[in-house]
Amino acid sequence: MSRPPPSTRPTPPSSSSSSSSSSMSTSTGTLVPLATLSPPIPGGSPAWHVAFSIDGRYLAACVGNPDTRVLVWEKRRRRRRRDGGSGASLSRGRGRRPLPGEDATDATKAKKSAEDDVDVVDEDEEGGREWELISTIRDDDDDDDEYGGRRRQNRPGSTSSRRTIRCAAFAPTCMSSLILATASFDGKVVVWERRRRDCYDGRDRDVDDDVDDDDDCEYDEYDDRDVNSFEAITQLEGHESEVKCLTWNATGSLLASCGRDKTIWIWECRLPGTVGGGDGNAARDGDMGGGEGAGEFDCLAVLQGHGGDVKSITFGQSHGQFGDGDEVLYSASYDNTVKVWAEEDGEWYCASTLDDTVHSSTVWCVALSPGGVRMYTGSQDGSIGIWKMRTSAELSRRRGSSSSSSTRGVGGGGGGSWDCVGRLSDSHSGYPVMSIDCAPSRAGHGRVASCGGDDRINVYREEVVNVGGTIMSSSSDAPKFALEAVAVDAHDGDVNCVRWHPLDGTCLASCGDDGAVRLWRYRR
Amino acid sequence: MHKENPNPTIHATNKRSLPSQSSKATLLGSAAIHRYHLGGSPSPYNDPASEWEREAVPDDEDLSHRWGSITADERSVALALSAAAYPIASASNYHSSTQSSADSESPKLDILQQAGFALYHPHRIHKQCRAIRYPSFAPSAHAKEVVAEEPKRDAITANEVFQIIRNIQDPEHPLTLEQLNVVRIELVEVVDLKGEIVDGEFPQASGSCRKKFSTVHVQFTPTIPHCSMATLIGLTIRVKLLRSLPSRFKVVVKIESGTHASEHAVNKQLADKERVRAALENEHLLGVVNRCIAGGMQIQ
Incomplete structure (x- = not known):
């Protein structure tokens, strides 16, 4: 089930194509199915969310009730590139990469393997074949006798938990440890760590302290079978009801969760392998017992202010315009608004509530451009809002230069604001826009993908206007967007989430109400 | 004679599959029949009359009735049948053809006629055969069958x-x-x-x-x-x-x-x-x- 049939490329129910409408003369891109990682199951559980790890090597998907689970795929490294002729033929297609010679020095080889670590761009059409299902996390696998005891210990009360897992997010940790946070409708956030052979050497002592009676287990953990299983290391409790979204900040020092109870919780994390999160040595040498050594979570703030469910959150850069911290948090809500939360003297507060006339219904999602100065919001009313961050200096310029001294705005730090500079009012045939994602800066093309209740995935391109030799695109106050590629009937039902691969600007992942998880190939 | 047939590949397959047949002209027609699935049995020559009668397509009127409109395939079949039935006439000039047609019939002609095939003389086929007189660009019968097989369902009310x-x-x-x-x-x-x-x-x-x-x-x-x-x-x-x-x-x-x-x-x-x-x-x-x-x- 984890792998698509190797002989044929899987095809979704209907072939996708670029928009063939004659009015779309600018439409040049295509979005074609690359692989179906998880097949659609009629009448089965919807797939709510997909998330790539920071290095793009792992993909997680949350599948909801009744068969609640989190699926994790790993992209296999292509070893053939490094050994012998097949590798040479592969890299020949790239052009820019020199052929790996037979007599390459060790230094060259080391460099090459380092490149392979980050370079997961696959130029062949069978890229989807390389994704292998490595783990299926179920919150209720208490029938696993071998480790059940410890799991229950880590997650009290987990026996009754079968509710939808709505969101999953990989921590931006270093490659040695893979940490995944999941949000469940039962109000809990669970942080999972992948158990790996190379990680366990440093953690044996902790485990020994904790579990004395099953020495055999210790050896079993070195089995290949167990290398890919995820272990719950922490359970964060605090939300009264459904948790709907999770997001890590860029460094992995903060985890935010939001949900039905109208609140946003910010957790401070000290994960091994994150900046400021305590390195592995500290965790090893310190005398913290049990699973605590793997990462500590403290509640930093509970943000209240929304008048309805908080549907989606994401961290962004403040650019000095909101609060005195480097980071801000954006939240989209059932109350039709988007709020900006900033940090001032270590306290988080609501710095701004964005124009509530832009969306006439629930705001489902909020996405930031890689630079953090352009924001996209998708709503139940079927529209996409396009927002621009204005600095306080720009604002005062626009107001007129009467108050030249006030480069810093009122109310503490910052003074910037977000203005709605555009609106795609009918982006998904009038159906809700469920998810938006901006292509990573590494992709280099700045496309925006959206999906929604019309079963489609759209890829937008911001039209570049050339004014007197100056390219005016993202700085424009009235950006124009062209629909560049469409996957019609991407899923047999609403498409709930779409995400760009963090490194590969031609790869997208999506999931939908049909329970399918698909990869897409975007070409300009 | 071969120029009459729009699909020259038929000759090659025909010769290989039925080497025992002596008359090339007859083989030409049978290949067309095979090609367009007009015959019912893979080897119709063993028992031609009884086998072919069931699947026979008597004339162009029936063709049009069966598939709605005349297709390019049927034109080819009509031409091939004609060429098969009158091998000499198709090569000779118009004036001599009317007299010599009875003599120049291939041995299998009467079998085809018994089977009810419409056999037109090559010099008259352009007037008599509707498939030639009213050429059409409709897709072949096979293509239309695929379209017709699309599932139909009643709309939910x-x-x-x-x-x-x-x-x-x-x-x-x-x-x-x-x-x-x-x-x-x-x-x-x-x-x-x-x-x-x-x-x-x-x-x-x-x-x-x-x-x-x-x-x-x-x-x-x-x-x-x-x-x-x-x-x-x-x-x-x-x-x-x-x-x-x-x-x-x-x-x-x-x-x-x-x-x-x-x-x-x-x-x-x-x-x-x-x-x-x-x-x-x-x-x-x-x-x-x-x-x-x-x-x-x-x-x-």
Whole structure:
């Protein structure tokens, strides 16, 4: 089930194509199915969310009730590139990469393997074949006798938990440890760590302290079978009801969760392998017992202010315009608004509530451009809002230069604001826009993908206007967007989430109400 | 002679598959028959008359009757049959052909005629054969058969949808929603179609395409404007529709405009798929919904 049939490329129910409408003369891109990682199951559980790890090597998907689970795929490294002729033929297609010679020095080889670590761009059409299902996390696998005891210990009360897992997010940790946070409708956030052979050497002592009676287990953990299983290391409790979204900040020092109870919780994390999160040595040498050594979570703030469910959150850069911290948090809500939360003297507060006339219904999602100065919001009313961050200096310029001294705005730090500079009012045939994602800066093309209740995935391109030799695109106050590629009937039902691969600007992942998880190939 | 045949590859396959046949002219025609599946048996020559009679295509009138219009394939077949039947005539000049036609018949000609094939003299085929006189660019018969095999289904009607929701039991009373006049057939709207793209408005960008879906719109009327059960009734209607209808339908359940105090809030909640899913994971709520659905069936 984890792998698509190797002989044929899987095809979704209907072939996708670029928009063939004659009015779309600018439409040049295509979005074609690359692989179906998880097949659609009629009448089965919807797939709510997909998330790539920071290095793009792992993909997680949350599948909801009744068969609640989190699926994790790993992209296999292509070893053939490094050994012998097949590798040479592969890299020949790239052009820019020199052929790996037979007599390459060790230094060259080391460099090459380092490149392979980050370079997961696959130029062949069978890229989807390389994704292998490595783990299926179920919150209720208490029938696993071998480790059940410890799991229950880590997650009290987990026996009754079968509710939808709505969101999953990989921590931006270093490659040695893979940490995944999941949000469940039962109000809990669970942080999972992948158990790996190379990680366990440093953690044996902790485990020994904790579990004395099953020495055999210790050896079993070195089995290949167990290398890919995820272990719950922490359970964060605090939300009264459904948790709907999770997001890590860029460094992995903060985890935010939001949900039905109208609140946003910010957790401070000290994960091994994150900046400021305590390195592995500290965790090893310190005398913290049990699973605590793997990462500590403290509640930093509970943000209240929304008048309805908080549907989606994401961290962004403040650019000095909101609060005195480097980071801000954006939240989209059932109350039709988007709020900006900033940090001032270590306290988080609501710095701004964005124009509530832009969306006439629930705001489902909020996405930031890689630079953090352009924001996209998708709503139940079927529209996409396009927002621009204005600095306080720009604002005062626009107001007129009467108050030249006030480069810093009122109310503490910052003074910037977000203005709605555009609106795609009918982006998904009038159906809700469920998810938006901006292509990573590494992709280099700045496309925006959206999906929604019309079963489609759209890829937008911001039209570049050339004014007197100056390219005016993202700085424009009235950006124009062209629909560049469409996957019609991407899923047999609403498409709930779409995400760009963090490194590969031609790869997208999506999931939908049909329970399918698909990869897409975007070409300009 | 071979120039008459529009598909020269037939000759090659024909010679290889039936080497025992002496007359090339006859083989030419049989290849065409094979090619277009006009013959019933893989080796019709063993028992030609009986085998061919069943599948025989007597003349072009029947051809057109059978497939609607004359296709390019049939033109080829007619030409090939003609060439097969009159090997000498097709090569000779027009004046001598009428006299020599009887003599120049190939040995298999009478078999073809017995089978009921229409055999035109090469010099008269352009006048007599409709397939030649009225050439058509219609796709071949095989292509049309594929189109015809597309599954057909009856569209789901508003009445059928109403039948699904009419016998839901009210959560507070031992009566169905139909009996309480909460649901009415006039307030059920059904559009059942195959997904198609139509041009639509797209003010911001240079253009777009809209997609139309099969939709079910149901409005219901709470018994009183402050009915606290309105959300539950709507949820039950939605759940039963989701369970009953094919997945191609986009279901919208709303309160009839102006019949409830917090109409907007209830509608928003019913339209929120995440909330609906979450509500159905609440065992208590799911139990109530299931009781309403099951209870209604017992009332009937």
